[in-house]
Amino acid sequence: SQKIEQNSEALNIQEGKTATLTCNYTNYSPAYLQWYRQDPGRGPVFLLLIRENEKEKRKERLKVTFDTTLKQSLFHITASQPADSATYLCAGNTGGFKTIFGAGTRLFVKA
Amino acid sequence: DAGVIQSPRHEVTEMGQEVTLRCKPISGHNSLFWYRQTMMRGLELLIYFNNNVPIDDSGMPEDRFSAKMPNASFSTLKIQPSEPRDSAVYFCASTLAGGPEEQYFGPGTRLTVT
Numbered sequence: 001s002q003k004i005e006q007n008s009e010a011l012n013i014q015e016g017k018t019a020t021l022t023c024n025y026t027n028y029s030p031a032y033l034q035w036y037r038q039d040p041g042r043g044p045v046f047l048l049l050i051r052e053n054e055k056e057k058r059k060e061r062l063k064v065t066f067d068t069t070l071k072q073s074l075f076h077i078t079a080s081q082p083a084d085s086a087t088y089l090c091a092g093n094t095g096g097f098k099t100i101f102g103a104g105t106r107l108f109v110k111a
Numbered sequence: 112d113a114g115v116i117q118s119p120r121h122e123v124t125e126m127g128q129e130v131t132l133r134c135k136p137i138s139g140h141n142s143l144f145w146y147r148q149t150m151m152r153g154l155e156l157l158i159y160f161n162n163n164v165p166i167d168d169s170g171m172p173e174d175r176f177s178a179k180m181p182n183a184s185f186s187t188l189k190i191q192p193s194e195p196r197d198s199a200v201y202f203c204a205s206t207l208a209g210g211p212e213e214q215y216f217g218p219g220t221r222l223t224v225t
Contacts, residue, residue, distance in 0.1 A: 031211070032211040034211075034213065041218075041219075042218055042219070043115075043202050043204070043216030043217055043218050043219050044154070044202075044214075044216050045216070046213035046214065046215070049211070049212070049213065089154065093210075093211035094211075095210070095211055096210065096211075097142065097144075097159050097161070097166065097167070097209045097210065098156060098159070098167070099156070099211070099214065100156075101146075101153055101154040102153065103153035103154075104153065
């Protein structure tokens with residue numbers, strides 16, 4: 001079945017370091033990958049979208065890559081801050097209405 | 112804009128009771144999605160509406176689940192009868208056109224069935 005897989009283990013990093021989260025997809029060829037942030041008790045909030053023909057996309061301290069050979073996307077937060085602590089969801093879409101979400105990776109940034 | 116509005120935010124009910132969850136999408140958005148989120152299964156798409164018409168309900172788990180969108184500003188998700196395994200957080204999301212663009216999620220309804 002089509003799957004978006006993210007590391008279920010929480011990522012703990014020190015403030016100021018770069019956080020890198022991984023998203024892998026199997027049995028699936030998304031044309032778009034999205035990243036969302038979800039805080040406890042809230043709905044996901046959209047952060048970035050990257051197309052399969054884009055290798056990299058940046059927005060402020062965020063950077064996303066899309067490697068169709070490795071079937072992987074990396075999500076980076078540079079100069080991380082405690083306020084970046086949240087769960088980050090990766091999602092894939094082939095171009096239609098259906099978006100498949102990963103289970104998310106929790107990020108803890110320690111001051 | 113107030114964003115996507117969902118009610119109630121929390122619902123506790125007994126097994127066998129009917130539960131109705133409500134959603135108001137962002138004005139001007141013509142696509143609406145209902146999702147269910149659990150620790151075990153993550154975020155799952157239940158049903159998708161475009162211009163108030165259900166396009167895909169293949170994610171609806173059983174006949175106990177039904178959804179309607181009587182107009183562009185209101186949708187309901189009903190579970191009848193409810194079961195403990197329906198306990199989850201239910202999200203409504205809307206988009207402008209229903210394609211791969213960003214989805215705007217509501218705050219969710221946390222449903223607990225005892």
